[in-house]
Amino acid sequence: MTNLAAAADHRRDEPRTGVLLLRCPDAPGIVAAVAGFIAERGGNIVDAQQHTDRSSNQFFQRLVIELDDLDVAPEDLPSAFAPVADALDMTVEFHRTDRPLRVAILASRQEHCLIDLLHRYRAGELPMDPVLVASNHPEAGELTSWFDVPFHHVPIGAEGRDAQEAHLEELLVEADTELVVLARYMQVLSPGFCDRWAGRCINIHHSFLPAFAGSDPYRQAHARGVKVIGATAHYVTAELDAGPIIAQDVGRVTHRDTVEDFVRRGRELEVTVLASAVAAHLEHRIIVAGDRTIVFS
Amino acid sequence: MTNLAAAADHRRDEPRTGVLLLRCPDAPGIVAAVAGFIAERGGNIVDAQQHTDRSSNQFFQRLVIELDDLDVAPEDLPSAFAPVADALDMTVEFHRTDRPLRVAILASRQEHCLIDLLHRYRAGELPMDPVLVASNHPEAGELTSWFDVPFHHVPIGAEGRDAQEAHLEELLVEADTELVVLARYMQVLSPGFCDRWAGRCINIHHSFLPAFAGSDPYRQAHARGVKVIGATAHYVTAELDAGPIIAQDVGRVTHRDTVEDFVRRGRELEVTVLASAVAAHLEHRIIVAGDRTIVFS
Amino acid sequence: MTNLAAAADHRRDEPRTGVLLLRCPDAPGIVAAVAGFIAERGGNIVDAQQHTDRSSNQFFQRLVIELDDLDVAPEDLPSAFAPVADALDMTVEFHRTDRPLRVAILASRQEHCLIDLLHRYRAGELPMDPVLVASNHPEAGELTSWFDVPFHHVPIGAEGRDAQEAHLEELLVEADTELVVLARYMQVLSPGFCDRWAGRCINIHHSFLPAFAGSDPYRQAHARGVKVIGATAHYVTAELDAGPIIAQDVGRVTHRDTVEDFVRRGRELEVTVLASAVAAHLEHRIIVAGDRTIVFS
Amino acid sequence: MTNLAAAADHRRDEPRTGVLLLRCPDAPGIVAAVAGFIAERGGNIVDAQQHTDRSSNQFFQRLVIELDDLDVAPEDLPSAFAPVADALDMTVEFHRTDRPLRVAILASRQEHCLIDLLHRYRAGELPMDPVLVASNHPEAGELTSWFDVPFHHVPIGAEGRDAQEAHLEELLVEADTELVVLARYMQVLSPGFCDRWAGRCINIHHSFLPAFAGSDPYRQAHARGVKVIGATAHYVTAELDAGPIIAQDVGRVTHRDTVEDFVRRGRELEVTVLASAVAAHLEHRIIVAGDRTIVFS
Secondary structure, eight states: OOHHHHHHHHHSOOOEEEEEEEEEEEETTTTHHHHHHHTTTTTTEEEEEEEETTTTTTEEEEEEEOOOOSSGGGGHHHHHHHHHHHHHHHHEEETTSSOOOEEEEEOOSHHHHHHHHHHHTTOOSSSSSEEEEEESSHHHHHHHHTTTTEEEOOOOOOOOOOHHHHHHHHHHTTTOSSSSEEEEEOOOOOHHHHHHTTSEEEEEEEESHHHHHHHHHHHHHHHHHHEEEEEEEEEEEEEEEOOHHHHHHEEETTTTHHHHHHHHHHHHHHHHHHHHHHHHHHHTOOOTTTEEEEOOO | HHHEEEEEEHHSSSOOEEEEEEEEEOTTTTTHHHHHHHHHHHHHHEEEEEEETTTEEEEEEEEEOTTTTOOOOOGGGHHHHHHHHTTTOEEEEETTTTOEEEEEEEOSOEEEEEEEHHHHHHHHHHHEEEEEEEEESTTTTHHHHHHTOOOOOOOOTTOHHHHHHHHHHHHHTTOOOOOEEEOOOOOOOOHHHHTTTTTEEEEESSSSSSTTTTTTHHHHHHHHOOOEEEEEEEOOOOTOOOEEEEEEHHHHHOOOHHHHHHHHHHHHHHHHHHHHHHHHHHHEEEETTTEEEOOOO | OOHHHHHHHHHHHHEEEEEEEEEEETTHHHHHHHHHHHHHHEEEEEEEEEEEEETTTEEEEEEEOOOTTTOOOGGHHHHHHHHHHHHHOOOOOOOOTTSSSEEEEEEOOOOOOOOOHHHHHHHHHHOOEEEEEEEESHHHHHHHTTOOOEEEOOOTTTTOOOHHHHHHHHHHHHOOHHHHHHHOOOOOHHHHHHTTTTTTTTESSSSTTTTTTTSSSSHHHHHHHHHEEEEEOOOOSSTTOOSSEEEEEEEEOOOOOOTTHHHHHHHHHHHHHHHHHHHHHHHTTTEEETTTEOOOO | EEEEEHHHHEEEEEEEEEEEEEEEETTTTTHHHHHHHHHTTOEEEEEEEEEEEEEETTTEEEEEEEOOOOOOOOGHHHHHHHHHHHTTTTTEEEEEEEOEEEEEEOOOOOHHHHHHHHHHTTTTOEEEEEEEEEEEEEHHHHHHTTTTOEEOOOOOOOTTTTHHHHHHHHHHHHHOSSSEEESSOOOOOOOHHHHTTTTEEEESSSSSSTTTTTTOHHHHHHOOOOSSSEEEEEESSSTTTTEEEEEEEEEOOOOTOOOOHHHHHHHHHHHHHHHHHHHHTTTTTTEEEETHHHHHH
């Protein structure tokens, strides 16, 4: 874990920062009001990105601020900011960047996304605290252990799928999980589960949604004779493969490619698209707005 | 038209060639039988590409052969080849490359695809003989005339859509049209028309099909919150936007992009995808196999 | 010109806006100081993007503000803002978005980039006022006239290249040109010219710079056996093909592609890359920082 | 190693095949002569791809043939074919696809390419026999051992770089290495080594060559302000980073990306480009022609 330690060391030298994710009805003066508050309290705005959605007239902003010179403790920032937020009818999320999110990864037989996430974590690329990996198959256990991450084999047993999901969710809750990543976890989750983890559960689907939702998308794509295949990372919702899209990418295929070639080529897309979506979530760069996402860069 | 003339001159120096598009059940010895026939008759194989579809056990081949040293006249080649083809249960198409296809372009209010095709033709990029442009709107007339291509304004009048389509088809037939290109022609064509022009009518749809078939795909795509948009060129069939796909491409979009931005970005995709599909057809590089296409390079 | 008129009409309904491009040494409180000034004067910030370059410790910001409720006239905004700017050691550029830049396009024998820019202008995509097209060859005249843009044939005559460039520059100055676009203009410009038009002259080079600078890049690329080709739009500087890069794109090629295929494929890249760079300049989204550009989205 | 075993099982069901890579001066009748020979000997051509380079007048062909019905043993095929080859002045390479190449991977501190190759091997994606991994750093040892591949730590010691290279090469020779993959191996190899392994040693360079050859290409690229970064896999030659290119890919970057971001983004490109080049070599799809490669699909 040398690399990760080095990355952490590197980060320690930098000033501590926090991220504010803001959303409110658009109006003149928002930027000034927020920036004025930060300046008044001694903070420095390291990065600011904003977006105004004209159709819904909503304003969105992501601010990265230095915490060290603030005249309030980081944990008190939200309440100190509340009067400004209230006046603007603003929804506020605050995250400290020195505290990585607690992440659980659910996997199945296909290991490529799991492997990639764990290697990126080890290389210091993903600011996360992997609290557990769970799978309905035992194969990934050896690999996961090699990364010193706890592994749970949670098969679908005689008690059925509901019992298995309940067991899984118990593990997630016990580990104080903040983000669930479905790394080619091939089981459909119940609407209740999806609702409880709304905005905190990312899935990778192996097609460019909304094309080829459901099972076996590469086979569907091959039958349709497409010339591009894709992968889509999205937040999970009760409706299958219909949640807000975070990231997508595509690759070209030709008539020479079989379904198996689609699968192999697709793995590269799945891996990079999922990693990109998970990184955006971990770095607090995403705001969900209805069926769409705002992903700041 | 200097550029085109220069291109034609250039081609004149090269040996005359013909293209054979072959399809038959796969079996040992096909390549040898075909190549042997060509060699025996004095022909030289300039290029050969083949594909075997394992699932249907079909063999496909595209051959480019020099015609000048053949001991049969080009027009007699198919009949000379018939015994070989019959023995292999082979379907044969033969095209001379010194005779460009007669192409009709149907357009509507959006002119970008029409403009692009005409400029590529003028630059010597597309080996076609543009016999007419027709539109249900008059705007494209001035531009088309500038390229010395006959223009027909065929509005949907009091007699309705069927009469308009009949009028259009009459024009196509009178002009001995070999390929119809729907360059953002926004009218749905009747099943009868689609059947009569099967494999000879290319449409550009402004989404990565099968996602967002039907009308207003950019609006659909924006509502779904996709992160990539696309364009698809396909042969027209009676089922809307469901014909065999020839070419697709995609571009990235972000939350900053409005529907209008999608439209603008999409234009570049539509233009290059349609041109690529039309070029493949004009160069006799496509074989339609059921719902899919084999597009040789 | 119906489309452009419609686009202009559409814009007229929207509130008038202005763009501020700001640059200064990074320090706490910049965002608040600027936003506070705008708010105080009654302005509304429609869009704000910022960037801090850590290596040079420079802060960059692009603000779009509504002008109508400001308590200063747009032309007086820079002087009203001067005290804030001075205190922060800030360089300020201000542009009104209702006044398109006056653009001159220099072309040569290859017309594809010229054609594309004029069509985009006509379609309302590029907010520019095309004051002239000049070429050392006469061919583009007919086309340019069709778009109602003045055309000047400025050949390299007996007096040589310096005299020709001087004549060209005279035309540019007389037309109050604000941006010069080299749309595959194949002549090397003198260092003096490059200096006088620094930051106001965009060239398209047909390679992914810095690879294959200089002449005949597609031939160089083919000889090197590359698997991707590219195009680069950059500001012109005295050193050939070494100015700050604004936009780049690439496309795949294979061993089947000849130099001529590279040229044909490259045209599509050149056209989209140049249009993208010109749009960024016209929309005041670029700040040049040394040898690099910041291109806001 | 379950997956790989499954993949091997799967292959066992398929007919045994061999690959012929042919090259000769272009002439009429080559295709017929070769196909005729195969048919005569009872072979079936499963796939055939060809390419004629007009500038050098060379013909190249890759044939995949079924071996089981041949009336010669696979090992005798080259000598049986010799008369045909001699008559056409043809260079012939023959490979059996049921015998994976023996591959040595040289790595250094950066492990991402090594990890990716080993995982693809394990997943059955790369038909290779990994005989050893060697590195001038010890870190990769633990990981390599996990894949049951022999690891050698070959540091540059007191005897210097020549001695270290000699030691490395001894290991390669002892292991009957057929392909050397430099998976971000950061040492420059001697001209003698490069000559001895010509066409059998693949390097991944982290730029789109020929831009940014030599050391620290991401830093060079950042300083130049490029908007795309890339990776290039090529055969190693005595001239640094100048060997025949096998595969390249690029990704977009913006002014927001630091050198570190380039490095991170670049890793994904390096991994996929190297894997694609290694797969092409292992599947005998590459013919080197001077400074260029023909990579059949």
